[in-house]
Amino acid sequence: MIFTLTLNPCLDRYLYIDDLIEDDTVRVKKVSDYPAGKGIDVSRVINELGGHSVAIALLGGHTGQIIQKMLNEEGVVYASVFTHKETRVNTILQKGNTQYRMSLPGPEVSDEEERKIIKTIDTLLRQGDFLILSGSLAKGIKSSIYLEICKFAKKRGAKVYLDSDGKPLMLGIKCPPDGIKPNLHEFSRLYGKVPESHEELKDALIEVSKKYGINEILLTLGKDGALCYVDNSLYRVSVPEVPVKSAVGAGDSFLAAYCMYREAGKPIEEALRVAGAASSATVITPGTELCHKKDVEKLMKDVQVERL
Numbered sequence: 440m441i442f443t444l445t446l447n448p449c450l451d452r453y454l455y456i457d458d459l460i461e462d463d464t465v466r467v468k469k470v471s472d473y474p475a476g477k478g479i480d481v482s483r484v485i486n487e488l489g490g491h492s493v494a495i496a497l498l499g500g501h502t503g504q505i506i507q508k509m510l511n512e513e514g515v516v517y518a519s520v521f522t523h524k525e526t527r528v529n530t531i532l533q534k535g536n537t538q539y540r541m542s543l544p545g546p547e548v549s550d551e552e553e554r555k556i557i558k559t560i561d562t563l564l565r566q567g568d569f570l571i572l573s574g575s576l577a578k579g580i581k582s583s584i585y586l587e588i589c590k591f592a593k594k595r596g597a598k599v600y601l602d603s604d605g606k607p608l609m610l611g612i613k614c615p616p617d618g619i620k621p622n623l624h625e626f627s628r629l630y631g632k633v634p635e636s637h638e639e640l641k642d643a644l645i646e647v648s649k650k651y652g653i654n655e656i657l658l659t660l661g662k663d664g665a666l667c668y669v670d671n672s673l674y675r676v677s678v679p680e681v682p683v684k685s686a687v688g689a690g691d692s693f694l695a696a697y698c699m700y701r702e703a704g705k706p707i708e709e710a711l712r713v714a715g716a717a718s719s720a721t722v723i724t725p726g727t728e729l730c731h732k733k734d735v736e737k738l739m740k741d742v743q744v745e746r747l
């Protein structure tokens with residue numbers, strides 16, 4: 440089974456506007472809401488592709504109830520620890536193809552709520568399961584939480600993937616997780632500088648993998664696809680040029696499809712191909728609707744996976 444963990448979920452609210460003018464009223468043409476947060480996005484993509492996962496999340500208040508309702512409607516299985524504090528609403532201003540993404544800090548989480556989440560994972564996780572730890576941490580959650588969860592999950596024999604940033608990522612990789620899915624900014628912070636060429640990027644991937652003992656690094660590069668280092672081999676994933684509707688969640692879609700295929704025992708190349716197709720399919724879909732299975736199937740033939 441695949442479990443995703445979202446410690447700072449959100450409702451992604453898109454406000455479609457024609458103009459953003461200083462000191463003037465901005466008339467919103469359309470509003471669209473989606474249940475989100477990186478782990479929830481991963482579970483929604485797995486569900487859309489016909490796979491199985493449980494989204495473990497800390498949800499709260501009216502927004503938390505809305506998210507639960509939306510997940511129920513989509514048929515996404517979740518295990519939530521429910522609090523009275525409002526889950527955040529992340530606002531995305533969409534002006535044509537331009538997005539302004541406002542990410543909120545999230546509510547204060549108590550030690551007791553943190554313990555309940557850990558107990559939920561402890562109750563559900565079995566040997567051979569995949570655990571995907573995704574996103575930022577709500578206020579009050581200690582930055583070593585991913586490190587702690589990773590340690591006990593690995594002791595239990597689960598595979599752990601980490602997709603975060605800043606201190607939670609820097610501490611979490613010390614476990615180390617089996618895999619990480621950084622973008623170029625996050626990866627550069629791990630490496631210590633921005634790689635200046637493609638050659639340096641390849642060397643950097645190997646260096647980071649060896650330094651921290653991370654077996655799978657899935658570096659997503661937006662329209663340039665991905666560069667991945669898995670089981671001591673480098674892979675380039677090239678994606679087709681597609682019309683961009685919203686790139687929000689493209690990285691989550693990559694990780695979702697990859698983990699779904701790996702958990703099902705599929706070869707690395709196949710998992711990377713579907714991952715590339717899922718991220719492209721998300722880019723052509725508006726809002727945080729994420730991908731549609733039919734688009735993923737259609738785009739598969741246009742994704743190239745090359746072992747370097």
Ligand SMILES: O=P(O)(O)OC[C@@]1(O)O[C@H](CO)[C@@H](O)[C@@H]1O
Nearest residue numbers: 475476477529542574575687688
């Ligand atoms: O603030 P975090 O937890 O880092 O990321 C939250 C978020 O930006 O990530 C998803 C896209 O990856 C969005 O659905 C959501 O709004």
